[in-house]
Amino acid sequence: MNILEEIIAHKHKEVAEKRSLFPEKLLEQSIYYGSKSVSLRKYIQREDKSGIIAEIKRKSPSKGMINAHVSVERTSIGYMQAGASALSVLTDQNYFGGKNEDLTTARKFNFCPILRKDFVVDEYQILETKSIGADAILLIAAALESKQIKQFAEFAKSLGLETLLEVHNQQELDASLNEFIDLVGVNNRDLKSFEVSIEASKSLAHAIPNEFVKVSESGISDPEIILELKQEGFEGFLIGERFMTSSRPEKSCARFIEQLSQLEKKQYA
Numbered sequence: 001m002n003i004l005e006e007i008i009a010h011k012h013k014e015v016a017e018k019r020s021l022f023p024e025k026l027l028e029q030s031i032y033y034g035s036k037s038v039s040l041r042k043y044i045q046r047e048d049k050s051g052i053i054a055e056i057k058r059k060s061p062s063k064g065m066i067n068a069h070v071s072v073e074r075t076s077i078g079y080m081q082a083g084a085s086a087l088s089v090l091t092d093q094n095y096f097g098g099k100n101e102d103l104t105t106a107r108k109f110n111f112c113p114i115l116r117k118d119f120v121v122d123e124y125q126i127l128e129t130k131s132i133g134a135d136a137i138l139l140i141a142a143a144l145e146s147k148q149i150k151q152f153a154e155f156a157k158s159l160g161l162e163t164l165l166e167v168h169n170q171q172e173l174d175a176s177l178n179e180f181i182d183l184v185g186v187n188n189r190d191l192k193s194f195e196v197s198i199e200a201s202k203s204l205a206h207a208i209p210n211e212f213v214k215v216s217e218s219g220i221s222d223p224e225i226i227l228e229l230k231q232e233g234f235e236g237f238l239i240g241e242r243f244m245t246s247s248r249p250e251k252s253c254a255r256f257i258e259q260l261s262q263l264e265k266k267q268y269a
């Protein structure tokens with residue numbers, strides 16, 4: 001079993017447990033349907049922002065512990081003040097050390113799009129995503145059937161949530177696109193081998209239809225890489241480790257965005 005299969009198997013068990021303790025009927029009652037989502041799509045395309053989706057991630061299967069003592073409040077506010085376009089909050093506990101409260105904390109202190117980064121295998125989690133105040137879900141093509149991707153994205157839309165579809169290769173892209181998807185992310189990390197290569201984004205860029213906002217995910221370590229990815233048509237950049245390995249991720253993010261804007265000024269001078 002590879003790590004993705006292991007995570008997915010664990011998720012199914014986790015959802016079954018949650019459902020038995022807190023069934024959909026109760027979850028539905030906890031949702032305020034009048035609350036308006038903030039559009040990840042629109043914020044990524046705002047010209048006064050960097051396009052960066054800054055992630056809060058304590059640990060990961062590929063790196064182990066990254067930042068055990070992160071302050072979600074300080075980091076999320078700092079990321080947004082630094083010029084990030086949106087936040088990504090990993091809520092998976094077992095493999096990433098996250099929790100739903102991380103997202104509700106980020107929500108409490110920020111008016112910006114928040115992507116709930118988790119492993120969706122069941123509609124229950126989409127209801128839960130709405131109930132904790134996120135604006136977008138992630139659907140991982142490598143973990144789902146194309147029929148499920150459509151069903152989940154349609155359900156998310158009915159709740160006012162946007163969907164970021166994550167693919168790693170042409171085959172996943174061809175099998176998974178549908179009219180309910182808002183953004184397509186190319187994960188530069190192969191979730192089976194953990195190999196990271198920006199070439200994954202570059203090679204798929206032109207295969208993604210222009211109606212979808214293109215996001216490059218993982219392994220973005222330098223502002224120069226963002227310039228290269230922008231040339232290929234990417235507008236969103238999901239960054240976790242590069243910031244989270246610092247004891248003050250928000251400061252690392254601010255320096256990164258400052259360097260990026262200097263490079264862009266030079267490019268257009």
Ligand SMILES: O=C(O)c1ccccc1NCC(=O)[C@H](O)[C@H](O)COP(=O)(O)O
Nearest residue numbers: 060061062191217218219238239240241
């Ligand atoms: O990061 C991992 O090791 C990982 C392993 C298995 C499934 C998913 C994993 N990561 C989730 C992500 O997609 C990243 O957190 C996200 O794209 C940011 O990547 P990075 O900037 O490299 O932290």
